[in-house]
Amino acid sequence: EAMIRLTGVGKTYDDGTVAVHELDLEIGRGELVVLVGPSGCGKSTTLKMINRLIEPTTGTIEINGEDVTTQDPVKLRRGIGYVIQQVGLFPHQKITANVMTVPLLYGESKATARERANHLLELVGLDPATYGDRYPHQLSGGQRQRVGVARALAADPPVLLMDEPFGAVDPVVRVRLQDEFLRLQRELGKTVVLVTHDIDEAVRMGDRVAIFATGGRLAQFATPAALLAH
Ligand code: ADP
Ligand code: ADP
Secondary structure (H helix, E strand, C coil), X not given: CEEEEEEEEEEECCCCXXXXXXXXXXXXXXCXXXXXXXXXXXXXXXXXXXXXXXXXXXXXXXXXXXXXXXXCHHHHHHCEEEEECCCCCCCXXXXXXXXXXXXXXXXXXXXXXXXXXXHHHHHCCCCHHHHCCCCHHHCCHHHHHHHHHHHHCCCCCCEEEXXXXXXXXXXXXXXXXXXXXXXXXXXXXXXXXXEECCHHHHHHHCCEEEEEECCCEEEEEECHHHHHCC
């Protein structure tokens, strides 16, 4: 059963740029789908249409069988974690406080929010006793990305959208973060849509890989095994 379904989705920006064209995509519950392709082929635009940061020009997007345009945007985004390349942590807040903001926003008590933040930091491999009281600038790039993932998971959303989440770290750290995330994903069973321009990352991580071509068209959508067989 599809968790996310795009039907005939297109996006033409105000200046006439066709970013996405007639896109059909069905993503199953608990599936990790990678959108891959050259820069400018419409991957980020697609991701932003799923969480309604951008409105499609044509077509429909459903999450859990419900048209996203009929859903309250605040409620919709609560069900969707969003991780971007340059995770924007609050620089003057300690790491634990950064992760606590989301549960606090949703009305949890301070004690519950703290407990939840500590649990999430452990999940992403950051010992809260060691790192919780540090500030973002006192962490490495890889560690900051992990905090970003922890914060995206804070509302326990069924869907995670990730735009080049490992793009800003060096290659060795990147592979480690990919592996760690895959392990976490197997444990949590989230539905994940991950954008990258790195085909190795796509093949390594995707249950299925959607290859975009220039002009926002879908060239292929298949399992890594099927793609490599061709
Ligand atoms: P990708 O994520 O694959 O790099 P994007 O979705 O960011 O691609 O962009 C797709 C196309 O849309 C590109 O040609 C880009 O220049 C264009 N584009 C992106 N955002 C805007 C915008 N706000 N206004 C006009 N064109 C845009
Ligand atoms: P990662 O592999 O997670 O990216 P690094 O190899 O970059 O980590 O960093 C190694 C260690 O150095 C980490 O434990 C991190 O906490 C520490 N570190 C990195 N940058 C800073 C900094 N600006 N201030 C204090 N400690 C730092």
